Amino acid sequence: RKVEMKSSNWSQSMSSVAEVPTLDLLCFKINxxxxxxxxxxxxxxAIYLVCTLGVLLMVLGNLLVVISIFHFKxxxxxTNFLLLSLALADLLLGLTVLPFSAIRSVESCWYFGDDFxxxxxxxxxxxxxxxxxxxxxxxxxxHCAICDPLLYxxxxxVRVACTYIAVGWGVPVVYTSVFLYSKIIEESLDHFLQDMPCIGSCQLLFNKLWGWINFPVFFLPCLIMIGLYVKIFIVANKQAKQISNMTRNTGNPQHQLGATKREKKAAKTLGIAVGIYLLCWLPFTIDTIVDSxxxxxxxPVVFDVLIWFxxxxxxxxxxxxxFSYHWFRRAVKLVLTRQIFSAQTCTIDLYQEE
Structure with missing residues (x-):
């Protein structure tokens, strides 16, 4: 009888010991x-350090853009109003979203509640x-500036730019609100929805329809950018050849060289922009549709790498x-040296070559 009790106690103690590491592996101690x-x-x-450096780079870089364009008349x-609105979106992403995304990526747990x-x-x-x-x-x-410079x-x-900014913010607000806060969508598409894989993952709209809808929403702007930048590249090269022919006839090689370099630099900058955009967004977008x-x-590790890209x-x-513009480098210099606190700096002509 005593042997049986000891055996039972030993098995219970071993069972409780075995449960300890299992509980430690859970985000929450619930089923x-x-x-x-x-x-x-x-x-x-190392992961936290990389995420922190990335967030700091995003926040500080876009903050400098916002301050510079807002301060200097x-x-x-x-064009710069579009850059200002873009920088504001990226700044808010770094301030309000990425710190919590970093914790979720490292811990693979969401500790901040369902509402948040x-x-x-x-x-x-x-x-x-x-x-x-x-x-x-x-x-x-x-595209308008390079392909139609006279009518640009x-x-x-400013009115057109403000319209673009309103559309650029308004459409994402409506689109995201409908799919995240509308009960009608959730109820009518219930057969598309899949159960949450576990508690503490914060994977909303984990369903096939979400992947199919997100694909054109993210991919269509990509196609537009590629098409426009290809045309810009072709037009820029054509303009460079025309300038080269004109300057050869007028015998001004220095002007020819400067103009050609400017056209090549503009085309190269646009090519880099498209390349980085594709590198960052295409892997995540394609994975979303394939995964569905x-x-x-x-x-999860692969998904985190793609979303951080x-x-x-x-x-x-x-x-x-x-950062490729000399006027921005001058603006950053004035911001970092705190000269912007002088009232005269807001009227400085940043486009004038030093």
């Missing part, structure tokens, strides 16, 4: 909880879509569209 990703401290610290142009999960998903989708729409509108602006000042006015066809087989595009925007 149906997600499992945590247990990385060694060094790897975990000479930068109050239709829905809000976080709303802001994430909103700012990413807004950024993509603005990149598309900037490509339209550049009358075509692309194959019942979501993408490992997409986030990285928002950190690249200031480098691609703004």
């Amino acid at each position: 149906g909880s997600c499992y945590r990703s247990l990385y060694p401290f060094g790897i975990q610290f 000479v930068l109050h142009t239709p 999960c829905r809000l976080h998903t709303f802001l994430d989708t909103l700012f990413c879509l807004t950024s993509i729409f603005h990149l598309c509108f900037i490509s339209i602006d550049r 000042p009358t075509k692309f006015t 066809l194959l019942d979501f087989i993408t490992p 997409a986030y990285f595009n928002s950190a690249c925007n200031p480098l691609i569209y703004v």
